[in-house]
Amino acid sequence: MSKLRFKAVEEAYKKKAVTVAAPSALTSDYYGKYVFNKAQMTKYLPKATVKSLEAVIARGETLDLELANQVAAGMKTWALELGATHYTHWFQPLTDTTAEKHDSFIEYTGEPGSPIIEEFSGKLLVQAEPDASSFPSGGIRSTFEARGYTAWDPSSPAFIMDDTLCIPTIFISYTGEALDYKAPLLKALKAIDKAAVDVCRYFDKSVKKVYSYLGWEQEYFLIDDGLYATRPDLMLTGRTLLGHDSAKDQQLEDHYFGSIPTRVQAYMKDIEFEAYKFGIPLKTRHNEVAPNQFELAPIFGETNLSVDQNLLIMSILKKVARRHGFRLLLHEKPFAGINGSGKHNNWSLGTDTGVGLFTPGKTPEANLQFITFVVNTLVAIWKNNALLKASIMTAQNAHRLGANEAPPAIVSVFLGEQLTEVLDTIEKSERASAIRIDGKKRLSLGIGSIPEMQLDNTDRNRTSPFAFTGNRFEFRAVGSSANCGSGMITLNTIVAAQLKKFKEAVDEKIRRGIKKEEAIFEVLKEYIKVSKNIRFEGNGYSEEWKKDAAERNLDCETSVPLIIDANTTPDSIALFEGTGVLTAKELKSRNEVKWEIYTKKIQIEARVLGDLVLNHIIPVATKYQSSLLDNVYKLTQVYSKEKADELGALDKGIIEEIAKRISVIKNSVESMVSARKKANRIDSERGKAIEYHDKVLPFFDEIRYQVDKLELIVDDELWPLPKYRELLFIR
Numbered sequence: 228m229s230k231l232r233f234k235a236v237e238e239a240y241k242k243k244a245v246t247v248a249a250p251s252a253l254t255s256d257y258y259g260k261y262v263f264n265k266a267q268m269t270k271y272l273p274k275a276t277v278k279s280l281e282a283v284i285a286r287g288e289t290l291d292l293e294l295a296n297q298v299a300a301g302m303k304t305w306a307l308e309l310g311a312t313h314y315t316h317w318f319q320p321l322t323d324t325t326a327e328k329h330d331s332f333i334e335y336t337g338e339p340g341s342p343i344i345e346e347f348s349g350k351l352l353v354q355a356e357p358d359a360s361s362f363p364s365g366g367i368r369s370t371f372e373a374r375g376y377t378a379w380d381p382s383s384p385a386f387i388m389d390d391t392l393c394i395p396t397i398f399i400s401y402t403g404e405a406l407d408y409k410a411p412l413l414k415a416l417k418a419i420d421k422a423a424v425d426v427c428r429y430f431d432k433s434v435k436k437v438y439s440y441l442g443w444e445q446e447y448f449l450i451d452d453g454l455y456a457t458r459p460d461l462m463l464t465g466r467t468l469l470g471h472d473s474a475k476d477q478q479l480e481d482h483y484f485g486s487i488p489t490r491v492q493a494y495m496k497d498i499e500f501e502a503y504k505f506g507i508p509l510k511t512r513h514n515e516v517a518p519n520q521f522e523l524a525p526i527f528g529e530t531n532l533s534v535d536q537n538l539l540i541m542s543i544l545k546k547v548a549r550r551h552g553f554r555l556l557l558h559e560k561p562f563a564g565i566n567g568s569g570k571h572n573n574w575s576l577g578t579d580t581g582v583g584l585f586t587p588g589k590t591p592e593a594n595l596q597f598i599t600f601v602v603n604t605l606v607a608i609w610k611n612n613a614l615l616k617a618s619i620m621t622a623q624n625a626h627r628l629g630a631n632e633a634p635p636a637i638v639s640v641f642l643g644e645q646l647t648e649v650l651d652t653i654e655k656s657e658r659a660s661a662i663r664i665d666g667k668k669r670l671s672l673g674i675g676s677i678p679e680m681q682l683d684n685t686d687r688n689r690t691s692p693f694a695f696t697g698n699r700f701e702f703r704a705v706g707s708s709a710n711c712g713s714g715m716i717t718l719n720t721i722v723a724a725q726l727k728k729f730k731e732a733v734d735e736k737i738r739r740g741i742k743k744e745e746a747i748f749e750v751l752k753e754y755i756k757v758s759k760n761i762r763f764e765g766n767g768y769s770e771e772w773k774k775d776a777a778e779r780n781l782d783c784e785t786s787v788p789l790i791i792d793a794n795t796t797p798d799s800i801a802l803f804e805g806t807g808v809l810t811a812k813e814l815k816s817r818n819e820v821k822w823e824i825y826t827k828k829i830q831i832e833a834r835v836l837g838d839l840v841l842n843h844i845i846p847v848a849t850k851y852q853s854s855l856l857d858n859v860y861k862l863t864q865v866y867s868k869e870k871a872d873e874l875g876a877l878d879k880g881i882i883e884e885i886a887k888r889i890s891v892i893k894n895s896v897e898s899m900v901s902a903r904k905k906a907n908r909i910d911s912e913r914g915k916a917i918e919y920h921d922k923v924l925p926f927f928d929e930i931r932y933q934v935d936k937l938e939l940i941v942d943d944e945l946w947p948l949p950k951y952r953e954l955l956f957i958r
Contacts, residue, residue: 232949235453239957242451244493245551250500259506261309261387263302271301284382285436287417295349295379302385303332303347306392314347316355316377317393319408320362321820323621323710325538326398328357329391352394353379363823365816367404374401380409383535386505388542395535404813408712409531411809415716416531418723418806419576423600426726427578429733429743430596436579439719442527442699443537444511446568446707447544448520448556449491451957454949455554459843460835464828465558465623465708468836468927469844471935472564473951476518483516488958491521494551498523501543507536516632517566518955527573530719534711537570541708557708560626562951563931567627568707572714575699576600586698595744598653598751599729604700605640606754607725608693609761611717611802612638613782613793615693616704618717620790621821622828624706629768629785634692634703636785637776639763641691647764653748654755690767720808727806729754788916791821822912829919833903836930837896843947844934845889851941852885881940888933895933899926 250257259266268277276297283290306314315327334346355377368375377396385394398407405411416439423437455461460468477483487495495512502509508526515522528536541557548555560567576584584600587593608615616638620628628636642650692704705714729750736746760779765772777783784790793799795814803809809817855878862871906918938946 231457232947232953233944235451235457235949236953236957238453239451239552239953242490242552244489245497247493247497247500249496254503258503260504262506263305263385264506267305268301271305272298276301280381290353290379290381292349292353295353297349298381299347299349299352302352302392303345306347306387307332307345309387310390311387311392312390314351314392314394316357316379316396318357318377318396318398319538319710319712320398320406321365321408321817322363322824323708323713325542326357326362327391327393328355347392355396357398362398362406363820364400364406365819365823367400367402367406367812367816375399375406376401380413380531382413383532384506386539388505388539404816405809408534408710408716411716411813412531412534412712412719414808415719415723415806418808419719419726422723422726422730423576423584425730426599426603427584427596429599429747430592431578431580431582434578434580434582437584438577438579439530439715440527440575440577440699441530441533441711441715442525442573443533443705443711444522444524444569444571444573445537445540445544446515446520446522446570448517448561448568449494449548449553449958450519450556450954452549452552452554454954454957457947457949458954459839460832461554461556461561463835464832465556466561466626467563467951467954468832469839469931469934469938469948470563470951470954471938473955476565476951476955477516480516482514482518482520485514487512487514487521490551490553490958494547494553495521495523497547497550498540498544501547502540505536505539505543507540509540515566515568517562519958520566520568527575530574530715534715537711559621559623559706559708560630562955565955567630567633569627569633569703570705570707570709570711572702572705572711572718573696573699574702574715574718583698585695585700592744595747598649599747600726601642601646601695602650602751602754602758603725603729604722605758605761606729607721608638608640609758610725611721611799612761613784613790614721614796614799614802615714615717616782617790617793618714619702619705619709620787621706621709622787622825623708624704625785625787627706628704632690634690635767635772636704636790637767637773637781637783638692638704638761639767639776639781640700640761641694641764642762643695643764646695647762650755654752656752691763692767716808720803720806723806724802786917786920787825788822788913788920791818791825791913791916794818794821819912822916825916826906826912826919829924830903830907832927833899833923836927837900839948840892840896840930840934844937845892847945847947848885848889848937848941851945852882854942855879855882884940885937888937892930892933895926895930899923899930902926 268280276294279294280298282288283294313329313331315329317325317327320326332345332347333343336342336344357375357377375398377398380395380397383395385392387393397405397410397413399410400406419439420437424434427434427437458467460466499509508528509523510526511524513522525536545555557568559569578584585597587597616636627633692702694701694703702714702718705711732750733746736749737743741749760781763772773783782793795818800811800814803814804811859875859878862875866874902922906915906923909915909918938950
């Protein structure tokens with residue numbers, strides 16, 4: 228194994244950047260080439276069909292079969308011209324990945340001379356029936372009940388990947404329950420649209436629609452594929468279960484925004500060329516904080532489409548990495564002791580009249596609207612902070628939250644000095660005219676060649692899970708491997724429910740004769756007071772904050788299985804059912820899925836850890852120990868006993884240390900296996916997940932500690948696994 232390690236290191240060190248040929252055109256010329264967007268619809272569909280389809284998308288109406296046939300015919304022609312031979316319904320099961328089953332376009336004609344033709348009907352476009360038995364359902368479907376349906380989401384355009392036309396769809400069971408993220412997300416977006424429009428009409432009667440927008444920031448690690456192949460833990464779990472810190476990692480902060488390594492620069496170029504063909508508007512690329520960690524981010528987009536594009540970009544990142552001799556790591560914490568990877572979700576709301584609802588206005592009325600939406604978001608998160616945390620909590624993300632620049636596992640909101648001052652002023656004032664928000668401040672640096680800088684209305688707080696950043700909120704707790712849809716379902720739903728309650732409260736005051744502006748102001752004052760506990764401007768890593776958060780009645784739970792409980796409290800069920808997003812049955816089934824996945828993740832890691840330790844680490848440590856024993860013995864054959872003892876003292880110390888650590892490791896592995904077997908006998912998914920968290924997971928740290936200490940003393944030429952310095956600094 229050690230020979231394999233050194234061979235992989237040698238080959239990785241010699242690798243050069245892959246040549247990436249830029250498309251012979253401007254980006255705007257090939258942007259969206261493989262997407263059936265408005266430009267393609269206009270080219271391949273009759274004008275009347277395009278108009279009807281746009282109306283269906285805008286109003287969320289059911290697509291009739293005649294219109295579907297017309298769209299399918301044009302879509303097929305377009306796809307065949309681009310070399311597509313198959314089609315698939317592309318959906319999002321509860322696995323944080325996507326799924327697809329490819330079918331060829333060919334059909335029998337029954338004609339002797341021409342047995343087959345390429346066919347694609349409206350029925351095939353609109354609906355399909357994949358096997359639902361092998362996807363997580365949380366008990367909604369029995370294994371022997373296989374039927375499930377996918378149904379086209381026309382609001383997200385079809386695209387061609389390789390030779391296949393991919394049609395974004397929802398995925399539901401035979402009995403109608405959602406088995407995916409897209410179906411409830413579409414319902415959540417409908418709920419936020421309705422609730423926000425009703426509130427917007429206090430300020431502008433012409434508003435007909437409110438859009439939810441999402442801008443994700445995708446962090447990821449790259450390591451050489453040869454080194455990856457020599458790390459069974461990376462291959463099977465996505466993270467290193469063993470490995471001592473490198474002497475140098477991110478402590479000098481020299482990697483962040485540094486010069487991009489040559490091989491990675493070529494990879495990033497390749498990613499961008501691919502992304503633009505699929506209409507994904509990538510805007511930013513840079514080195515992240517940890518060595519071999521990077522980030523890309525697009526221009527904001529409508530939330531449903533943006534979620535689909537993020538899932539697509541994760542697939543592209545993985546596929547293109549192989550072309551460049553890399554392996555992509557999307558695990559939230561692939562390396563201990565350094566920065567983990569997140570996927571910050573920048574979320575905002577905007578009207579069809581072009582107004583950003585989290586953007587301060589230029590008039591008192593516009594600012595009252597801005598404050599209305601900010602404060603209602605605060606209240607929604609205050610009431611549902613445990614639920615929001617549950618939406619993004621996984622076995623992987625639990626390793627990241629609260630460590631190395633990730634936000635803590637306590638949800639709070641950072642507003643910044645200026646907005647905090649505005650809310651404090653409103654709380655103490657008597658009239659709506661008190662609302663005043665200054666524009667951006669200017670900062671002069673006193674350097675002649677440097678112009679005045681405009682400062683945003685808020686600073687940034689890197690430890691805040693949910694921060695206001697000028698014209699949007701940044702939900703920083705989302706994990707890098709997650710489907711953005713999970714957090715966006717919950718966030719849009721809780722804000723929709725809160726806006727509905729706000730309107731009811733304001734309307735009640737208006738019925739009592741209070742003027743509209745003052746009624747809004749009175750409700751906002753009350754909301755500012757009740758939501759104060761969710762606002763926190765300080766250091767989320769401090770021990771004082773943990774105590775303070777508990778006193779504020781914020782959810783401070785860190786056990787993933789217990790955090791998941793928040794999805795099915797009576798209040799949560801009432802909230803999701805009241806907005807029409809998820810039923811109690813669907814919520815309970817999703818919890819079952821989350822517990823089951825959590826258990827399986829820890830179970831796999833425990834098995835891999837035991838295998839690595841017993842079959843790779845202990846034999847190597849024992850071999851090195853034997854060589855030291857041999858040396859000690861040979862010293863006694865050459866020197867006097869006193870001199871041999873003196874010369875062999877260091878070796879004897881190491882021999883004894885190895886023996887002690889091997890003993891602890893063996894005992895810990897045996898105890899971990901026993902704990903795992905006991906946990907496996909528990910029937911309930913929740914009980915099993917709790918047992919794995921409480922009784923199996925704690926052994927990981929003890930085993931790792933002992934192995935990592937062995938790594939420091941065992942001969943480097945014998946050590947079988949690539950070390951952190953090799954994984955993180957060979958680029």
